[in-house]
Amino acid sequence: DTEVTQTPKHLVMGMTNKKSLKCEQHMGHRAMYWYKQKAKKPPELMFVYSYEKLSINESVPSRFSPECPNSSLLNLHLHALQPEDSALYLCASSQKAMSGASVLEYFGPGTRLLVL
């Protein structure tokens, strides 16, 4: 089973709203990621949590606030977003391949966000 779930599937919010995106995995993965993807572009890394600690923040604006309550859950809190933040937000988690250094990342279905 390589399932990562995300809720909600779609979200429309105004620039003054506060909302949260949620991600869950039960594969025992100890690394979890948030990516942002615009149309016809590759995923763009935002944050990485390793063993529930924030290990990478790719200079993301503070209006995006990640949280990792436990090893299975990852949240992304949104506040005062701009229309240009409209995108597909992807959560991923990773394991180590049995035979070496490969880190296999599995993506959730994503949350399509529209900021009005």
Place this chain on the structure above:
Amino acid sequence: QKEVEQNSGPLSVPEGAIASLNCTYSDRGSQSFFWYRQYSGKSPELIMFIYSNGDKEDGRFTAQLNKASQYVSLLIRDSQPSDSATYLCASNSGNTPLVFGKGTRLSVIA
């Protein structure tokens, strides 16, 4: 700057043909290479990974890696219209984050 380069396409192949998707990378320290398939409006799906020189086959898919040439490819045999998607090549070095190419759009014509 670690970069992964892909031709954006579209690459059009007739149904039943072999589709060949190519990728080059700049970081000689890259250890592992991944191919993700992404249908329009959906999330990326991991379909192949490879970390040793040579070929790795899984069903209709074959990944090929040549570290000396810093070149990775994905062959899709007996292409089907359902293979029409964007294929993302990615690499990493151990536990570092994935570096993605911009993706190649494949169109399989029935």
